[in-house]
Amino acid sequence: MKTAKIVGQIPPSGIRVFFDLVLGMKDVISLGVGEPDFVTPWNIRERAIYAVEEGYTSYTSNKGLVELRREISKFLKNKHGLDYDPEEEILITVGVSEAFDLSLRAIIDRGDRILIPEPAYVSYRPITMLCGGTPVSINTSPGSNFKITPKDISRLCDKKTKAMILNYPNNPTGASYSKKELKAISEVILKRDLIMISDEIYGDLTYDFEHTPFATLPKMKERTIYLNGFSKSYAMTGWRVGYACGPKSLIGAMTKIHQYTMLCASIISQMAAVEALKSGERSVQEMKREYRRRREFVISRLNEIGLSCHRPEGAFYAFPSIKETRLSSLEFSRRLLEKEKVAVVPGTAFGSLGEGYLRLSYASNMDKLKEALLGIERFVKSLSQI
Amino acid sequence: MNEIIEILERDARATPEEIAKMLGMTSKAVALAIKKMEKEGIILKYKAIINREMSKEERNDVRALIEVKLTPQKNVGFDHLAERIYQFPEVTSCYLMSGTYDLLVVVEGGNIHTVSSFVSEKLSPMEGVRGTVTHFILKKYKEDGDILKQPERSKRPAISL
Structure with missing residues (x-):
């Protein structure tokens, strides 16, 4: 059947395949989520x-x-x-x-x-x-x-x-x-x-x-x-x-x-x-303090690892550059997932200007963040040794 | 300072380096602040939270809440008597209460007999203790803010926009 022309013109979500890969894998440490890491109060x-x-x-x-x-x-x-x-x-x-x-x-x-x-x-x-x-x-x-x-x-x-x-x-x-x-x-x-x-x-x-x-x-x-x-x-x-x-x-x-x-x-x-x-207001304030601490931790670790990252002023995402690694966002994300079981979102999910970046969500508890960043560190080190 | 406490209360194993990163301080400053709080008795100690039902060890898994009525003493009120009671190692918590009784004493023992013998032989005969009511805990669901079971696996998908 023929669909409307305009639907054909909408850019396809190129990372669907990558998403399916993540969702099909067990025991993934996920920094790929666009929602808070706790259930509704x-x-x-x-x-x-x-x-x-x-x-x-x-x-x-x-x-x-x-x-x-x-x-x-x-x-x-x-x-x-x-x-x-x-x-x-x-x-x-x-x-x-x-x-x-x-x-x-x-x-x-x-x-x-x-x-x-x-x-x-x-x-x-x-x-x-x-x-x-x-x-x-x-x-x-x-x-x-x-x-x-x-x-x-x-x-x-x-x-x-x-x-x-x-x-x-x-x-x-x-x-x-x-x-x-x-x-x-x-x-x-x-x-x-x-x-x-x-x-x-x-x-x-x-x-x-x-x-x-x-x-x-x-x-x-x-x-x-x-x-x-x-x-x-x-x-x-x-x-x-x-x-x-x-x-x-x-x-x-x-x-x-x-x-x-x-x-x-x-x-x-x-x-x-x-x-x-x-x-709600009280728990919102508590949550904000917690996210701020995670932000500081993640940004400081990313820069330590050598993925340069500006300090985001809000939300719960870090958006580091991976240009130094010379990998595309998708390639970096795919290999990181396969090697370290850490899931992130390739920047290109947010348009072509996202090439060379990753979106890391810090809406995950501290233990998971530490573990995920260790995985990223190992992965980046393994790249520079080649 | 307060944020350091908040972090340690949730995870006592967080290192000064990690806390420093979270708060944008130097790890030296964090270590110093922690030392200071330890010295001042703000931080008393660091413990693990054990789910006794899972640990299979028989030790100290019977717990009772005991309501204690006291005769207050001149000048010191209930403090002296409370002190005599809470020094026993069987006592894990001790509170002065408002209402129909005076002290709430939480006692732990290996089995029902150790707890009941503590009550009948040590607590009840003590001078100034007018009466006790003992409640045994049948099952613990939540303690000090911690739910005593393995957290459920997160139901959110691992990736979303």
């Missing part, structure tokens, strides 16, 4: 079990449970001073992935250009293409700690440029932005009349300064779609709950698409998310 799980017992098994309002929208509104107000009306400016989605998809579908007209700092999360480029948009890459490199500058935006902007996607802290590079840096970016966004799609799913995991939501910057709230969810902060990846906040017109448009495609997020997950917001 018990109080949240218990709430979901109880919700099922109580008979909460129906659809919810398309926008999501009003109780959850109110909690999110309250949470954003308390934590960041952000004001979103739970009735018209918040939409509950099936993870940030859906919220992201809806954002692009709601704004892209055929031929619109969307700026994407790269290396980037895997879905940004394909979804832009599926919506009929043209992805425009903003190259980032370790020289600038994988950050973009206002100049980059100006240089690449033209009349057809509609929006920019900014993910900070970034998956895979860990790059994040201080308030000052964001302010400078926001000035160009305003000048060029762009929409900002701000994916802040790792916002709670910012280590060296306070995380600043893009929408808190002057004049940005009316042109920003703020995306966040429960996956990373509350270890709730499998529950699939996220949310989008933004101006009424955009959230309204997104809700329209959402009601025809998803209808609503799972009521059980939404109930659990309410509990997460009511209880």
Whole structure:
């Protein structure tokens, strides 16, 4: 059967084969995971079990449970001073992935250009293409700690440029932005009349300064779609709950698409998310301290081993360079897996700009991290002896 | 300093070099801080957590919680009596409680008889002890924050984006 042309044009995920190799192997020490290494806190799980017992098994309002929208509104107000009306400016989605998809579908007209700092999360480029948009890459490199500058935006902007996607802290590079840096970016966004799609799913995991939501910057709230969810902060990846906040017109448009495609997020997950917001802040802080220690450990070990690595300011990923070894990302990862049973993600999973890098997740306990880094050390040494 | 404690409480075997890397300090500074805390008695000692049910050794695997009622003494309250009680090697923990009794004494012994003879021969006859109630522990599920079984294998896939 013939599929749509556009599907054929989406770059295939070249590392599927590598992923299958990892998943088929036993006793792998994994630094390849894009999710926290613990299960959802018990109080949240218990709430979901109880919700099922109580008979909460129906659809919810398309926008999501009003109780959850109110909690999110309250949470954003308390934590960041952000004001979103739970009735018209918040939409509950099936993870940030859906919220992201809806954002692009709601704004892209055929031929619109969307700026994407790269290396980037895997879905940004394909979804832009599926919506009929043209992805425009903003190259980032370790020289600038994988950050973009206002100049980059100006240089690449033209009349057809509609929006920019900014993910900070970034998956895979860990790059994040201080308030000052964001302010400078926001000035160009305003000048060029762009929409900002701000994916802040790792916002709670910012280590060296306070995380600043893009929408808190002057004049940005009316042109920003703020995306966040429960996956990373509350270890709730499998529950699939996220949310989008933004101006009424955009959230309204997104809700329209959402009601025809998803209808609503799972009521059980939404109930659990309410509990997460009511209880969670303390454990989030504890988790952040733990991740920060792991970050320091991993970065310092990687540099010791000779894989140069900048200090990521957030998320739970290190993104070291392996250019010295002269192996491709995929080759390095494959051989490391075969020799030492250590799984990492080749940088090329995040676009061609990821060539020469690896993504190492430090969402693993200390013992595993130590063991994995010893494996990497042995592997790198064995390379230099040839 | 507090973060060093947090790390050691979770893994007492973490070396000063490793802790230094985690906290961005020099290992010398970490070693010094640990020494200081040991000297000041903030860190008392380092122990392994044993799951007795798995270890198959019969030693000290019977444990009882004993509620003890005391007659307080002039000037020292319960402290002297508590001291006389907690010095016994059978006593693993001893707390002064609010409520219907005064001391909660945790006693460990090789079998039920060693524990009961401790209660009947040493604890109960002691001057100032007005009465005891002994509860034997049948099974331990969780102790001091540690769940006493082998952690389950992680259910998350080994690689994801």
